[in-house]
Amino acid sequence: MGLLRQVQSWLCLGLVAMALVSPPSITLAQEAAPAAETAAPAAETPAAAPATTEEKPAESSETPPPAAPSTKEAAADEGTPDSKLTFALNNVTLLICAVLVIFMQAGFAMLEAGLNPAKHTVNILCKNLMDFAIGVLLFFAVGYAIMYPDWSGVTTKVFDFNPDRIFAITAWDGATVLHPQVDFLFQVAFAATSATIVSGAVAGRMKFGAYLFYSAVITAFVYPISGSWKWGLGWLNDWGFHDFAGSCLVHAVGGFAGLAGAIVLGPRIGRFSNDGKSNPIPGHNMALATLGVFVLLIGWYGFNPGSQLAFANHVNTNIVMTVATNTTLAAAAGCCVSLAVAWVLFGKPDLSMALNGMLAGLVGITANCDCVTNVESLIIGSIAGVLVIAAMLLLENLKIDDPVGAWPVHGVCGAWGCIAAGIFGEGKNLTVQLIGTGVYCAWGFFTLLIVFVALKAIGQLRVTKEEELTGLDISEHGMHAYPADRS
Amino acid sequence: MGLLRQVQSWLCLGLVAMALVSPPSITLAQEAAPAAETAAPAAETPAAAPATTEEKPAESSETPPPAAPSTKEAAADEGTPDSKLTFALNNVTLLICAVLVIFMQAGFAMLEAGLNPAKHTVNILCKNLMDFAIGVLLFFAVGYAIMYPDWSGVTTKVFDFNPDRIFAITAWDGATVLHPQVDFLFQVAFAATSATIVSGAVAGRMKFGAYLFYSAVITAFVYPISGSWKWGLGWLNDWGFHDFAGSCLVHAVGGFAGLAGAIVLGPRIGRFSNDGKSNPIPGHNMALATLGVFVLLIGWYGFNPGSQLAFANHVNTNIVMTVATNTTLAAAAGCCVSLAVAWVLFGKPDLSMALNGMLAGLVGITANCDCVTNVESLIIGSIAGVLVIAAMLLLENLKIDDPVGAWPVHGVCGAWGCIAAGIFGEGKNLTVQLIGTGVYCAWGFFTLLIVFVALKAIGQLRVTKEEELTGLDISEHGMHAYPADRS
Amino acid sequence: MGLLRQVQSWLCLGLVAMALVSPPSITLAQEAAPAAETAAPAAETPAAAPATTEEKPAESSETPPPAAPSTKEAAADEGTPDSKLTFALNNVTLLICAVLVIFMQAGFAMLEAGLNPAKHTVNILCKNLMDFAIGVLLFFAVGYAIMYPDWSGVTTKVFDFNPDRIFAITAWDGATVLHPQVDFLFQVAFAATSATIVSGAVAGRMKFGAYLFYSAVITAFVYPISGSWKWGLGWLNDWGFHDFAGSCLVHAVGGFAGLAGAIVLGPRIGRFSNDGKSNPIPGHNMALATLGVFVLLIGWYGFNPGSQLAFANHVNTNIVMTVATNTTLAAAAGCCVSLAVAWVLFGKPDLSMALNGMLAGLVGITANCDCVTNVESLIIGSIAGVLVIAAMLLLENLKIDDPVGAWPVHGVCGAWGCIAAGIFGEGKNLTVQLIGTGVYCAWGFFTLLIVFVALKAIGQLRVTKEEELTGLDISEHGMHAYPADRS
Amino acid sequence: MKLIIAIIQPNRLEAVKDALTEVEVFRLTVVDCQGFGRQKGQLGIYRSQEPSVNLLRKVQLQIAVNEDFVEPTIQAIMSAARSGDKGQIGDGKIFVLPMDDCIRIRTGERGSDAI
Amino acid sequence: MKLIIAIIQPNRLEAVKDALTEVEVFRLTVVDCQGFGRQKGQLGIYRSQEPSVNLLRKVQLQIAVNEDFVEPTIQAIMSAARSGDKGQIGDGKIFVLPMDDCIRIRTGERGSDAI
Amino acid sequence: MKLIIAIIQPNRLEAVKDALTEVEVFRLTVVDCQGFGRQKGQLGIYRSQEPSVNLLRKVQLQIAVNEDFVEPTIQAIMSAARSGDKGQIGDGKIFVLPMDDCIRIRTGERGSDAI
Numbered sequence A, B, C: 001m002g003l004l005r006q007v008q009s010w011l012c013l014g015l016v017a018m019a020l021v022s023p024p025s026i027t028l029a030q031e032a033a034p035a036a037e038t039a040a041p042a043a044e045t046p047a048a049a050p051a052t053t054e055e056k057p058a059e060s061s062e063t064p065p066p067a068a069p070s071t072k073e074a075a076a077d078e079g080t081p082d083s084k085l086t087f088a089l090n091n092v093t094l095l096i097c098a099v100l101v102i103f104m105q106a107g108f109a110m111l112e113a114g115l116n117p118a119k120h121t122v123n124i125l126c127k128n129l130m131d132f133a134i135g136v137l138l139f140f141a142v143g144y145a146i147m148y149p150d151w152s153g154v155t156t157k158v159f160d161f162n163p164d165r166i167f168a169i170t171a172w173d174g175a176t177v178l179h180p181q182v183d184f185l186f187q188v189a190f191a192a193t194s195a196t197i198v199s200g201a202v203a204g205r206m207k208f209g210a211y212l213f214y215s216a217v218i219t220a221f222v223y224p225i226s227g228s229w230k231w232g233l234g235w236l237n238d239w240g241f242h243d244f245a246g247s248c249l250v251h252a253v254g255g256f257a258g259l260a261g262a263i264v265l266g267p268r269i270g271r272f273s274n275d276g277k278s279n280p281i282p283g284h285n286m287a288l289a290t291l292g293v294f295v296l297l298i299g300w301y302g303f304n305p306g307s308q309l310a311f312a313n314h315v316n317t318n319i320v321m322t323v324a325t326n327t328t329l330a331a332a333a334g335c336c337v338s339l340a341v342a343w344v345l346f347g348k349p350d351l352s353m354a355l356n357g358m359l360a361g362l363v364g365i366t367a368n369c370d371c372v373t374n375v376e377s378l379i380i381g382s383i384a385g386v387l388v389i390a391a392m393l394l395l396e397n398l399k400i401d402d403p404v405g406a407w408p409v410h411g412v413c414g415a416w417g418c419i420a421a422g423i424f425g426e427g428k429n430l431t432v433q434l435i436g437t438g439v440y441c442a443w444g445f446f447t448l449l450i451v452f453v454a455l456k457a458i459g460q461l462r463v464t465k466e467e468e469l470t471g472l473d474i475s476e477h478g479m480h481a482y483p484a485d486r487s
Numbered sequence D, E, F: 001m002k003l004i005i006a007i008i009q010p011n012r013l014e015a016v017k018d019a020l021t022e023v024e025v026f027r028l029t030v031v032d033c034q035g036f037g038r039q040k041g042q043l044g045i046y047r048s049q050e051p052s053v054n055l056l057r058k059v060q061l062q063i064a065v066n067e068d069f070v071e072p073t074i075q076a077i078m079s080a081a082r083s084g085d086k087g088q089i090g091d092g093k094i095f096v097l098p099m100d101d102c103i104r105i106r107t108g109e110r111g112s113d114a115i
Ligand SMILES: Nc1ncnc2c1ncn2[C@@H]1O[C@H](COP(=O)(O)OP(=O)(O)O)[C@@H](O)[C@H]1O
Pocket: D007, D034, D035, D036, D037, D038, D039, D056, D058, D088, D089, D090, D091, D092, D093, F027, F028, F029, F030, F062, F063, F064, F065, F104, F105, F106, F107, F115
């Protein structure tokens, strides 16, 4: 393990170096630090200030449970009925949020299936089912250990792991604010999400085995490593980088990984004509796709509000409620703006753009929903609604085939979310946000680029032309998604 | 704004006057008042009586948070751990309920899509997505301000607004029982529901632009204005009108608005033959429709129990649990009775009637689920199950084409729900209930009648014959919902 | 009623006798008893021991609310804010869990519809809708009374009922930990589940009337009677039988009832050729089936964690969180193992097996999720993933046609779940587990066998050959699930 | 006996059926199909892109008729299947095929009686 | 060479396929179609209303055969496609069309060898 | 005038359409169909069982052409519809039917002008 650990460390460092073309240096980190310190109490909530004086500070995602500094204090009043209720309320609520996030898997599956031809449906469903199943197993095996190493105070490492969390969840010590079991559940749902995002970008042409492989790599290594830099209280957290619920950590990493996949795979047959014309391949079931987006919207109420990780005192409750409403406003704004822009540009109110616009708004608000106002949420969502269309047109021009728009939605708007936190978020440092965003985008892109190039090199990446034309359902899984009654 | 305010006020007054053909007068209002006073503590729950002596009264929907009289008392023990937990529990639970209500949008979308021909599917999905998105924006812009004006004590107005809530949600003052952000979220989900109900009645022939327009009018003005009369603590609340979760405020308003739309639009081509024969146009996907109903059923557990708005003391908990079970019993009864009646009358167990019967039961119990017994719920649901069939047959006879049965389900059973509150609800005044019901039905019908007639007058209401036959998907949105793989 | 009561009692005793071929006797019961006593506090949670000393013991499913021994103690601190919050938190959380379990109805409907030919879709949807609706009515009428009789201390009876619960839910006495209304709701959702499991096994050939009849019998009698033996604190509870959330009580009973149905009905036309070849009839919509499984997964987070029935103290919270994670791990393991085994055996990664594998893992962990470790959950789920394939192959060999695999998933893995509790569960007695499992499997199988044989005898069980070939949608319901646009 | 195959726009089906009823042609078979002809653009946009000209949804009528009915059937289809007054590109084609025999399955009748 | 087009009830497809196998007709093409004939009422009810007579689901078989096989094929279809003993309205039709040529794509064989 | 009916593998449709364009056949009609021939096993597995040989998805092209175009059309289809170099079982058939008349609905043109 020692070797792997070192190799990984160097790899990470290399990539990070690539991302940081302009030298950020120590100075910048110090600039950022004070901003970060004030971030938590300076959330936009008016009632927070007086409340905090008498309460322990919000156990926000800024300070994930395992390393929570308030552990001892919490332990002190362990036996009071109040603390038991607080514990129960926090954990039960987080469990419900975890369930909502897990539900997003269904949303992604339906959305991707609906936006692709019928002949790849079984493959898409199987991918989305398996990346959750495999994700759970691998995050339990190593991912959780990597994402939450024991880094109290040490911030120069980019990779480490907590040996107690290899194939195990640390037992509840009776003191931490969150129960480790539900913490794991919430985190694993996030890990599976980042894998599933990639799925859409590589739909319709990748071998099923290759899919399982990279999906395993993401949930076991790529996502946990970069996740540890922020939520594992690593170096980016130290710099004061802010990503409340994962615009970058989850979405941008997944979106840019998907971009790498789309580039390495190349477009589907017939997607771009020889004369260079773009020839979109419509999805086979818009009802399924729309259902998927509604399910994702619902799931986001677990994703964002749940990321506060604690609910039971005025500060937390206040933030959680604001987060929920901001999320809704950004989704609505993204949806309306995308529909309107598409209507003006292309002459028709295009449902597929409205759907992507809503997702764009949701992704865009994810990083900053805790530190912006309602009206700022509308602005952030609206801009996301424009960005998603611009990014799609860019992909068209570059002749990159991303069947569901994973990069425009999750990659671009994920990056936008963290940048918006720097622009609108009180006490957030824009430079740090830009650097952090760059790091995550580059990390997602380059790590998976390596994986996809390697798979391609050994001929295990893309199905044959014949198989692709026949459809992955028959060629990879030997079954139709919609057999006629008589067959 | 002053002018608009006045025009609106007069418009409302005019319509209300129309609805109240028999003079209700001051006397009646006074009759009703004492009944209303006793309503809250006299809920059917046996344990409520002893409990209330030591507790602050249930923060039921009777007294929505912003104007809650208990504000100061609550503020007094602001700092105690107990009050913080109460606050957290109430708001977190309401957030979950809001999420369930938002999920209903998916249910409505799937139900309407399933019950209509495939060629209108994209249009239906887009309508249901956009009425949520636009609803959120407009309710944030003005609807919330109109629905909850600052009317303490003043009840002669029919329209006003709270200027602090124009494009803003009042900040949490650290005292109110509900956090304004989650209150907004819960309310906006209701507003979107009332718009989406209309959608089903006008499916398959309305221009998309017209749809967006009236949908905006409903969520920005029609629903908030009439909503303010009751939930904004306006005149109907003062009279003691009871509508726990919105049988009238949400469903009847939406259902009667839909009726107006169906009448003004006229039936779809081919729906009634020239010789007067009724020729139903079957939905294209009963699986989607059934999924929609299941999702709506689930959403109703946010809609009804959540409408208590508070959960954290014995009185509230007691009511909330009773509400949930009553809702379930009425849904089951409506479903079984509708299936049975349809089976007897038409010779086959008709799934589409069972689905509508379940919804009928749900709508019927919505107004009164807090003040009837379990057995009464069965009765109310059963009667709703009969009413929905009778109303459908009536529409057939009148040659009004309501593709999904929005008026029978939401209009008729919504009215039934409020009347049933008068019949079965302890301490509810039947006369007041009848008047209030009449007011809401008339309000929904006539305001939208004006909108639809106006749209028709300027030729913006209905698509051409050619477009309708081709299907709104191609003619309005330029895309198929289910393109063949090869296209 | 007296007569019915006696007949039922004898019938039960007879069946139980059949199941217990090897004489268990008093001795064994005594062996088991001490194990059972220590079971609750000895759950795998490290923090449980110190915590329990100062708390009232976990109100686990071991001691369902109506007969909770802690009633008086709880009543003592009735008036404290703490107890009110505890009460609210427990009941609100259970309500949410009940909603999730009710959502499973949608999952079962979509799964069964998707895994069957299109021509039976309306029938399948109608069955799944109606077994919920009828189940609610009948469980309210008699089921709840039978399942929770007043058996404190008396354990020799196998059938009784609580007359206060005939067509009524006992009023909340202000003391019990759970509110009876939500307790009913949670339990009725379980009852409907056991009926709905059977549906899949008898799909495509049973008369709709026969379906309604047996569905009524299950929810009114079969499930409540056997349920009372354990959760009604009956004789199997006394023996120390452990079934946390119903692997046997719900799933095995349903699965074996389905097996009886599949055997008595015989296979669908064309399912096995005359020359004995197996000829699978593929489902018509794998997207629907996959959506169904995702919904079931989500619902299981109400099914398993909710079965703790209490959430608000450290012991309960601890168990609930562990249950949730164990459920997830088993589902993931079952899914991966099934896919892998099918891949190896049959050469393709078969989506339908992955789906069934996930369900198998979920069913398998249901009985024991409270008393095994995370790693044991992986093992239990993995074995379930193998068992489900083995059981399917067995059915093939026996030429029994179970269209969705209800017996392999719910019957076999349900039995496995309870046996696994005996193997892995701390303080659980394997012999008792084996006996209890045998009893439930036999009970489900033989009671329904009688029902199906009786229906067959009077010619009301199976549709005609012509009707089956045409499809039950047209022949039983007179409508297509997917009419072409023009019809 | 002839087999008349007509490929028409889906939204003209009802009108054509009515027109056929007027010339006493009561039996026909309908098949969904997709046409590749001179018409363009039915599939306007998808994700902001216009798909290249492609297969458009059409409906095919198959009508077995005796000789006397051939011309009335053709005229009926032609008049009812045209979009607008002058017709549009994409309105479709009628093919007339010779037919050797026709059998009614129910009775076993053959030839022109069975049509 | 003839092209035999048979329109039958969907639920008779399996029986017809078996009957064809017995007269050694192994190759055929199946097309979903909808028929408008004398049969009524397959679509019983929807939302409590009986839709007016309309297009009913049928299945079309297309079978290319050499002359010797024409009669056996017709007989096989007729016997297996009838509902009940005497047949019912809606049981369908068989059309026999002349065919000039047949080509097997795989080998390029033509004429009666390619059938 | 002939009506050419070609039954091909679905995944060859694009190639065949391109090939037809090259021989200047621009109009055609496509029908989904299912074939029962010598090919086996497209439906590999379902719930771990291999369904017995059954109807496999095919696509049917219907192309009305004037006599001159018959051979080029057949050649174009044959060359483009073959799987691999030598073709495989299941690649399909081409049937050539005589056609008496053709009418363009839009203009009312008849005969070979209307093709
Ligand atoms: N020669 C042909 N063979 C087969 N189908 C044809 C032929 N010509 C036209 N069609 C069918 O008729 C439809 C309408 O044809 P189109 O070319 O638009 O008509 P027009 O000849 O009036 O321009 C096409 O989409 C195609 O389905």
